[in-house]
Amino acid sequence: MPRSYLQEARRRVGPKKERIRPVIERLAVEHADAAIALRFRSPLELLVSVMLSAQTTDVNVNRVTPALFEKYRRPEDYLEVPQEELERDILPTGFYRQKTKSLRGAMRMLLEDFDGEVPRRLEELIRLPGVARKTANVVSSELGETQGIVVDTHVRRLSQRLGFTRQKDPVKIERDLVRLVPRPDWARLPHLLIWHGRRVCDARRPRCEDCVLHDLCPSSRV
Numbered sequence: 001m002p003r004s005y006l007q008e009a010r011r012r013v014g015p016k017k018e019r020i021r022p023v024i025e026r027l028a029v030e031h032a033d034a035a036i037a038l039r040f041r042s043p044l045e046l047l048v049s050v051m052l053s054a055q056t057t058d059v060n061v062n063r064v065t066p067a068l069f070e071k072y073r074r075p076e077d078y079l080e081v082p083q084e085e086l087e088r089d090i091l092p093t094g095f096y097r098q099k100t101k102s103l104r105g106a107m108r109m110l111l112e113d114f115d116g117e118v119p120r121r122l123e124e125l126i127r128l129p130g131v132a133r134k135t136a137n138v139v140s141s142e143l144g145e146t147q148g149i150v151v152d153t154h155v156r157r158l159s160q161r162l163g164f165t166r167q168k169d170p171v172k173i174e175r176d177l178v179r180l181v182p183r184p185d186w187a188r189l190p191h192l193l194i195w196h197g198r199r200v201c202d203a204r205r206p207r208c209e210d211c212v213l214h215d216l217c218p219s220s221r222v
Helices: 003-013 016-030 043-052 058-071 075-080 083-093 096-113 133-142 153-161 170-180 188-199
Strands: none
Touching (some): 043 096, 058 083
16 A cells, blocks of 8 residues: 555544544444453463464364363373373364473473462463463463453454554564553453454455444545
8 A cells, every 4th residue: 555645544544542542442332242262261271272272263272172171171181191192182273293292381380380370470471381472461361460462463454454553573563552552451452353353354355334443444445
């Protein structure tokens, strides 16, 4: 898109600091059911689900985890079976060898450093093998200790389209969003953007004519 058009579009919709609040409020009405799609019953199941969701869909993970969580109830359970057995149990989620290695490493550290409990602080979560910042942000937010903003592909795309960031790197995008978004909204904004990205703001064919944000979005085709 030509730079001159983008500049004109940004002037048309107004400064991002003035738009962020109505964007959140409209999305909260439009997607009142927005929440994490992964199914879990405990902090440990949450951690495992998020780790398994890398490079696959939440739907795919939810197909695997019911049987998985019946078999593996404690961190010890993931270490007491042969590695090959755990690999078979998570095979449908893809990248199963690396995920098995990460899961076993994380469980070992939970037992050795955290008394078998999933930590809630970001700086502790990112110490776990296989847990990068995005995973840590998801886990801490779902456990009520939000310290950052989750940036996945939907959050990245919509943040750019809405003119809230020009960055491409997820860490830099999060930095821009943290400066812009009121802290009480850090946890719910990613859910709202993710659901809007799935339902309306498609990567290839955004349905701008059906979008509640069309007059607030510099990328709108309306």
